[in-house]
Amino acid sequence: MAQRKTIRSRRLGKQIRRLRDDAQLNQEKLVELMNTDQPRQRCISASHLSRVESGIARISSEHLDRIATVLDIGTEQSQKLDALRHRADEPGWWQEYSDIVPETVEMLVEIGEDAATAHSYDNVYVQGLLQTRAYAETLIGNARAFVSPINVDRMADLRMRRQQRLGEDDFQGLVAVLAEGVIRTLVGGRDVMREQLRHLIEVTQQHPVTIHILPFTAGALPGTDNFVIFGFPHELDGEVVYVDSDTAQRIYEERNPVRQYTYIFDAALAQALSARESQDLIRTVMEEL
Missing domain, CATH: 3.30.870 (Endonuclease; Chain A)
Structure with a gap:
């Protein structure tokens, strides 16, 4: 389900996109590598990854872990991405003024x-x-x-x-x-x-x-x-x-x-x-x- 685009979700998407670009992979290739040997119900689509990178869709912890593995980004950076993923899903105190x-x-x-x-x-x-x-x-x-x-x-x-x-x-x-x-x-x-x-x-x-x-x-x-x-x-x-x-x-x-x-x-x-x-x-x- 799509979520309202927030700065945190946009930051997460931007970081994923930059890491993918650094690895010289397009979205389709990254998705292909992420889905290797995975059952269909646990696969991610290129369209969903595109929405994640745009900051308008959530990404699961499992899929984020697979991105980290495929891109070989290291434990520390992977943990920072996961922390940002959690923060992107948390309601902010400012929302009571929406x-x-x-x-x-x-x-x-x-x-x-x-x-x-x-x-x-x-x-x-x-x-x-x-x-x-x-x-x-x-x-x-x-x-x-x-x-x-x-x-x-x-x-x-x-x-x-x-x-x-x-x-x-x-x-x-x-x-x-x-x-x-x-x-x-x-x-x-x-x-x-x-x-x-x-x-x-x-x-x-x-x-x-x-x-x-x-x-x-x-x-x-x-x-x-x-x-x-x-x-x-x-x-x-x-x-x-x-x-x-x-x-x-x-x-x-x-x-x-x-x-x-x-x-x-x-x-x-x-x-x-x-x-x-x-x-x-x-x-x-x-x-x-």
Whole structure:
């Protein structure tokens, strides 16, 4: 039975496909080798393997073991694949919010739960992983065209729960670039903004978070999209980019768009203030409020 495509199932499929490509086998040949000396009821079809590699079908532990054997990938890598298979089948805590957020946002949370690193670029508002609740509620409440007032609290809950990832042991770090206009835009009033700016300083002391401010003096912004580039611990995963705008959210896993957004992030970081200079500017803006 087909399952809803998730980031974890897509990651598993991508890893299987890359391992198969490395072995220079097409899907039909891999299936042929997997089915050798197997009774018909335990065979896998090429069409099913194709759906597995696309992230829209489950794969059994037995079939995954046969893939590992045929491709001779080794015990450690085989165990990592099986662990990802189990995680792809597990319901995530974020699914309890599926009635109020689009599937793309659910996938964003799922990406963040598994990612080891994150590089973000924001030129309008503070990155969601760094927002205070009051700041988040103001932004969510202002999006009246897309969010029912009754759902503001739940969406803020979701955003706050996402932030717990910053404190988990296997999270390696967030590097955030914020345009200066982000910290100078008065969101929710002076008290809310002071609290938000104070939080930007405190979060770097509590978690593996580094914040760089891209000053007005840097000139034209290197990009207009707000985005996060997520990196994963497994070498076969590659990177995933989540792009956010007022009207749409997009996820890119293909090499070219990932490379393009990485270039934009690197350009922004190169023009941004150092972490210490950024902290000083944040404090200055706080004092001006």
